[in-house]
Amino acid sequence: MSKPRARTRRRGVSTGLTRLTYSSWNSMVQRCTNPNVKCYPRYGGVGVRICEGLRDAVSFIAIMGLKKPGDTIDRFPISKGNYTCGDCSECQCEGWQRNVRWATKRQQSRNRSANLVLTAFGRTQCLADWAEELGLKTRTLWARIHRGMPAEEALRSDFIVPKSFGDQNGMRKLKIQRERRGEP
Numbered sequence: 787m788s789k790p791r792a793r794t795r796r797r798g799v800s801t802g803l804t805r806l807t808y809s810s811w812n813s814m815v816q817r818c819t820n821p822n823v824k825c826y827p828r829y830g831g832v833g834v835r836i837c838e839g840l841r842d843a844v845s846f847i848a849i850m851g852l853k854k855p856g857d858t859i860d861r862f863p864i865s866k867g868n869y870t871c872g873d874c875s876e877c878q879c880e881g882w883q884r885n886v887r888w889a890t891k892r893q894q895s896r897n898r899s900a901n902l903v904l905t906a907f908g909r910t911q912c913l914a915d916w917a918e919e920l921g922l923k924t925r926t927l928w929a930r931i932h933r934g935m936p937a938e939e940a941l942r943s944d945f946i947v948p949k950s951f952g953d954q955n956g957m958r959k960l961k962i963q964r965e966r967r968g969e970p
Contacts, residue, residue, distance in 0.1 A: 807847060811847075815836060818834050834869070870885050870886065904941070
């Protein structure tokens with residue numbers, strides 16, 4: 787009878803990381819440091835760096851914790867900055883704050899530079915967050931903004947946009963609606 791072989795451990799699992807966590811950490815390192823990786827031009831190629839506190843897999847897990855299925859590494863709130871822990875000597879010296887987290891696909895999609903961000907009522911959020919909060923369709927808000935409507939006006943759920951909003955007749959209808967509501 788043959789002796790049972792010990793399972794060889796995948797690199798990363800031996801350091802206490804799960805495969806999911808190690809894979810995400812390794813992908814982050816590769817896209818920032820390896821010019822042969824497909825997405826390198828959007829990360830390492832434009833100067834995105836990883837602080838010394840996140841370069842080692844063991845310290846990465848100590849800072850980030852284990853990855854949950856479906857989560858990804860997100861640079862938030864500074865989505866165009868470096869991957870930083872905020873605590874290592876490099877972060878302290880450079881004045882970098884922590885900007886890494888585990889995020890769901892939904893959180894990541896709302897942290898993209900292509901999102902339309904609106905400031906109204908003293909708050910700033912992406913269009914999708916405003917639509918969800920107010921119970922409006924994202925497409926409706928997008929159309930209102932792109933027709934030239936001010937943000938606070940567009941975010942009113944009781945507002946009816948005239949079909950001819952861009953012309954003089956549409957502006958007259960808008961003025962009448964505002965007067966009916968007692969607005970200047």
